[in-house]
Amino acid sequence: MTEYAKQTDTTQSWAREKLFLGLTMTDYMKRLITPFNIIAGIIVIFGLVLIGIRFSQGLGAVTAASQDQPWGLFLGWGLFSGVPLSATGFVLSTAVYLFGLKAYRPVVRNALLLGFLGYLFAVIFLLIDLGRPWRLPYPMFLSFGTASVLFLVAWHVALYLSCQFLEFFPSIGEWGGWKTLRRWMLAITIGLTIFGIILSTLHQSALGAMFLLSPGKLHPLWYSPYIPALFFISAIAAGLCVVIFVSFLTKHLLKDQADSDYLASLDNITLGLGTAASFVLITYFALKVVALAHGNHWDLLNTPFGYWFLVEVIIFVLLPCFLLVYGGRKGKVGLVQFTALFTIIGIIINRLNVSLIALNWNLPQRELFNWKEFVIVIAIIAIQVLVYRWIVQRMPVLREHPEHKVEY
């Protein structure tokens, strides 16, 4: 456009400003063509094709699910791993709003966004995995199986998703210019935070409690009446470590979306969160030992599954705990960030163990998942990353909106 045309252009629409980053369509399209986007796009297309097959030919066409092992990666990753990794929202909002730890305020919005997207995509995985996904609202409105732990999970995920959306809404309100709505949402932040913690306590532990119904199927080293508490505590560690790790990624990959306050605060925030995570991990480890003692299956530690259990607990819980203590004390930000990723992997391993690997451990032959499930999972993760980036590039998540400097 010529300079004169730009100055007199009255067609700068809301859509162009808010959705297309203020660029013309052609400029925006050109901007979209990057290597990352192309690769992500290919993966997403692959995944969508497979999802199409799932809906036209049934779950059996794209999963390794069997009559003995009905759940695979969609729930193992999307629900059982995705939900603890999305504990970022309730952990950070508790720290900032309830415990008054203002030093962590710069990362609260990012944490809320990650939590909201995590639960949203958990629901999307559910919609793919449920046999009759259009009936997803049934346990909410139609028929209540109140003796079921899964009933509790369903209600809580629905309520918590709404809660996270409302907690994140101030960012959306600032972006869209919806000042009144934004003010209302801010006013109920404390109430939402408390509500969010209640819901999180219950559903993080409920996801573990679901497996209390399978004493004969879940390997004795993992089956324990302490599963609910173990799941809840490890979810807190997961939330802390995901914030550490994603903050690290934003510093390098989304730097232009962040303001200087945010970037300058990250090192101290990382060290603080890392130290907190070390406390949570040592508590988690201690409870694992208690659960082991309670189960009294020490002899099983000397079996292949026993070795795998020791790997999960010593290498992916105890070791990161020590690394975080050391890194926190010596101010080694890089070590804390690396250990955070390591801890995240450990929690994913634990959730996959309980829901997939150590479940039905004594069946002679089984296929845990197939490549099609894996591709679909990667594709949904790609979509999740793209949606996250879309939001961060437009809304004040890593920075403050110029009109709305922090007052809450």
Added chain:
Amino acid sequence: MKINRRDFLKKGTAAIGSSLLLGSLVANPTKVFAAPKLADRPEGFAMLSDSTRCVGCRRCEAACNKVNNLPAPKIPFEDPSILEEKRRTEAQVYTVVNRYENPKWRKPVYRKIQCMHCAEPACVSACLVAALQKTPEGAVIWDENLCIGCRYCMTACPFRIPTFEYFDAGSPAIQKCTMCYHRISEGIIPGCAEACPVEAITFGKTSELIKLARDRIREEPDKYIDHIYGEHEVGGTDWLYVSGVPFEELDLPMDVGTTPYPEFTKEFLTAVPLVLVVWPALLGGFYAWTRRREQIAEAEAMNRDKEDTER
């Protein structure tokens, strides 16, 4: 937000009141579900499988297939070659008979697999939309109109009975033996019991069948193992087995215990109202404490400023 005594009392009462209300609203349904104790359960029907009598003719499988309008199998029921491999129930196969070699006797033994129709079923407690129900007649049945296909019932069942139609994209169903509910509610005995030529399957009231099983064991103690499988397993099932060989040799799970499975999650569910009532108070308290600390810090800062300016 400054907190004075009046505000604190008002807000505190509101918080406690609403959390008590919420907690009791949640506590009630979870209490109401609790299945009636075994002793006071209205008596329903049950079935008895006697594997000392079963000859592996599979007429029960054929009858089940017919009365439930299931598709004809690839290998016909008369073909005994299928018994060479152990099978499990499938989406279109509600019951199977498996053959077990038995060196002690000259002939093999057979065991029929189907839903155990537990007294307090794990699947019923697992179903989040109450699509699976234990009927007064004793049969555990599935409701087509409620099921959302989550498959938690399959994870919960200790006997691995419910099957899912993985290749039906439109309305995949959970399939399993229904104790021919559509027949027994009309006074007709289940198809398998009717078809069995050697009376290896008996249908009757639970207490009568337990008595019958005890009589058989008592009258021929050398022929039978002295145990009725299903009398106490998982708190009692309405499908019972008596056998001449140890039950583990018939692939019946021996580690299921005698506690009804729904008990395993009851403890967790009773903690729910606890969290709903205590957390708001606890967390509200943290928040109040934080605000108080901030107020004190602000007041001290203001005092310091005042002193500085006064000097």
